[in-house]
Amino acid sequence: MIEVVEYQPSWSARFSELRAAYGPALRAAGVGYRSIEHVGSTSVPGLAAKPIIDVDVVVEAADAEPASRALAHIGFEARGDLDVPGRIAFFTPERFAPSNTYVMTDGSLALRNHLAVRDVLRADSALRDEYAAAKRQAAISAGNPGEYLVLKSGVLDRILCLAGLSAEERAQVAEVNRSIAARGVKGD
Template identity: 65%
Template sequence: MITVVEYHPGWPARFEELRAAYARALAEAGAPYRSIEHVGSTSVPGLAAKPVIDVDVVVDEADVDAASAALAGLGLVPRGDLGIPGRYAFEAPARFAPTHTYVVVEGSLALRNHLGVRDTLRADPELRDEYGPVKRRAATEAADIDEYLLLKSDVLGRILHRAGLSEDERAAVARTNRSIAGRGARG
C-alpha cells in the first residue's frame, strides 16, 4: 500500500537537517557540489505527498564518485543509477530516514525532471491542486509503487510540458518510469 498524506509544514525543516548533514560531509571530504535541492512532492507547499523527503545532491559529472563516497561515509548505501542516467540512488540509514537521496549530474534529464516538477507545481497552484487528488487516488488504487507511478503519469506529463521539457524529453521520462515499473525497481 502506498501512503500519501496531506502536506506537513515540518518537511522543509527536515530537509534542512538533511541538507546540513550532507553539506558538512561533502565539505569534510573535499567533495565539490553545486547545490543540495529539496525535490519531490514534499518540496511543494500544499501538495499531498508520500512522507519521504527527496534530496538531490547536484554535482558535475566528474564529481559523482567523490560525492557518493562522502555520502557513503555517513552510512548511506549506494544503489547505483537504477536505470536512470545521471542519477545515483542511496539507501539511507535509520537516522536519515525517510528519505530518497540522490547524487544527480548537473544538466541531466533526471535533474531537469525533478526541478521542473517542483518549480512548476510551486508556481502553479491550480496544477498543484489537480495533482494532489490524482496522487491520493493513485495511492488507494495502486497495488504497488510501480502501478502508482503509472497512474499519475498523464498529469505528470502535463506538468513536465509546462516545465519546458521537450516532447522527446517527456517521452524519455515516461519510458524510464515504465521501465522502472516493469522491473519492479524502486528509487
C-alpha cells in the same frame, strides 16, 4: 498500500536537517557540489505527498563518484543509477529516514525532471491540487509503488510540458518511469 498524506510544514525543516548533514560530509571529503535540493512532492507547499523527503545532491559529472563516497562516510550505501542516467541512488541509513537521496549530475534530464516538477507545482496551485487529487486516487487504486507511478503519469507529462521539456525529453522520462514501474520500485 501507498500512503499519501496532507502537506506537512515539518518537511521543509526535515530537509534543512538533511542538508545540514550532507553539506559538511561533502566538504570534509573535498567534494565540490552545486547545490543540495529539496525535490519531490514534499518540497511543494500544500501538496499531498508520500511522507518521504527527496534530496538531490547536484554535482558535476566528475564529482559524482567522489560525492557518492562522501555520503558513504555518513552511512549511505550506493545502489548505482538504477537505469536512470545521471543519477546515483542510495540505501538510506535509519538516522536519515524517511528520505530518498540521489547524487544528480548537473544538467541531466533526471535532475531537470525533478526541478521542473517542483518548480511548476510551486507556481501553479490549480495544477498542484490536480496532481494531489491524481496522487490520492493512484494511492487508492495502485497495487504497488510501480503502478502508483504509472497511474499519475498523465498529469506528470502535462507538468513537464508546462516546464518546457521537449516531447523527446518527456518520452525519455516516461520510458524511465515505465522501467521503474516494471521493477515495482517506489516513485513519487
